[in-house]
Amino acid sequence: MxxxxxxxxxxxxxxxxxxxxxxxxxxxxxxxxxxxxxxxxxxxxxxxxxxxxxxxxxxxxxxxxxxxxxxxxxxxxxxxxxGVCEGCGQAIPAGRLEILPHVRCCVRCQGRIDGGGR
Ligand SMILES: [Zn+2]
CATH class of the missing domain: 1.10.287 (Helix Hairpins)
Incomplete structure (x- = not known):
């Protein structure tokens, strides 16, 4: 697009x-x-x-x-x-939003947050 x-x-x-x-x-x-x-x-x-x-x-x-x-x-x-990741500003994949409509981060950023960050 x-x-x-x-x-x-x-x-x-x-x-x-x-x-x-x-x-x-x-x-x-x-x-x-x-x-x-x-x-x-x-x-x-x-x-x-x-x-x-x-x-x-x-x-x-x-x-x-x-x-x-x-x-x-x-x-x-x-x-x-x-649908924009709050961590990195990239679009969150539609499949992830489908499962978790209120999610704020992509998988990678979520992992970083859940893992305590570094
Ligand atoms: Zn992200």
């Missing part, structure tokens, strides 16, 4: 329809997680702190983090920077 080479490239490999579909998918995912989080919070609120399962706390943490990531992905979709 030819580009004129100036400015930030449009979201790579995504046309308008794909963006709409993705946004819908992210919003559905967000809705599900938000309601699961709300339900868990309700349970935890009604439970004495020492009786709350530690797993419930970590599940809530995970959900909150997912929500933050999904929000970030939705924002990047609006800005047209979705």
């Amino acid at each position: 030819a580009t004129n080479g100036d400015g930030i490239a449009a979201t790579p490999a995504l046309d308008g329809a794909a963006v709409r579909e993705l946004r819908q998918r992210l919003q559905e995912d967000r809705g599900k997680r938000a309601s699961e989080l709300a339900a868990l919070e309700k349970v935890v609120e009604g439970t004495a702190p020492e009786q709350v399962e530690p797993a419930d706390y970590s599940r809530m943490d995970n959900l909150r983090q997912s929500l933050t990531e999904i929000d970030g992905a939705l924002r990047r979709l609006e800005e047209g920077t979705y």
Whole structure:
């Protein structure tokens, strides 16, 4: 695909329809997680702190983090920077986005982050 080479490239490999579909998918995912989080919070609120399962706390943490990531992905979709690796600025392969729609980095950068960097 030819580009004129100036400015930030449009979201790579995504046309308008794909963006709409993705946004819908992210919003559905967000809705599900938000309601699961709300339900868990309700349970935890009604439970004495020492009786709350530690797993419930970590599940809530995970959900909150997912929500933050999904929000970030939705924002990047609006800005047209979705699918660009935050680490190296390269396009994230479509196959990876298919599996992990809210991912922020390519596999290589993710590995570097998970590995503690160097
Ligand atoms: Zn990268």
